[in-house]
Amino acid sequence: MEKIIRNVIRCKNCGDIIESKYTHDFVTCKCGRCSVDGGKDYLRRCFKNSTDDYEELSEFVEDNNKKSED
Numbered sequence: 001m002e003k004i005i006r007n008v009i010r011c012k013n014c015g016d017i018i019e020s021k022y023t024h025d026f027v028t029c030k031c032g033r034c035s036v037d038g039g040k041d042y043l044r045r046c047f048k049n050s051t052d053d054y055e056e057l058s059e060f061v062e063d064n065n066k067k068s069e070d
């Protein structure tokens with residue numbers, strides 16, 4: 001299972017780097033083309049046209065501390 005370390009993207013239109021730091025921290029870039037949300041709980045992206053609007057910069061780590069089901 002992957003754990004979110006940083007929830008961050010860069011807008012390809014205005015070059016703004018935006019990061020959602022906690023759950024329900026909804027951040028929009030300065031041109032308004034894309035947004036991030038969810039902090040370290042989930043990755044939510046909003047964009048005007050497509051996923052080509054932004055560059056994904058999020059960081060993950062493999063979470064081995066979680067108890068497995070088997």
Ligand SMILES: [Zn+2]
Nearest residue numbers: 011014029031
């Ligand atoms: Zn932008």
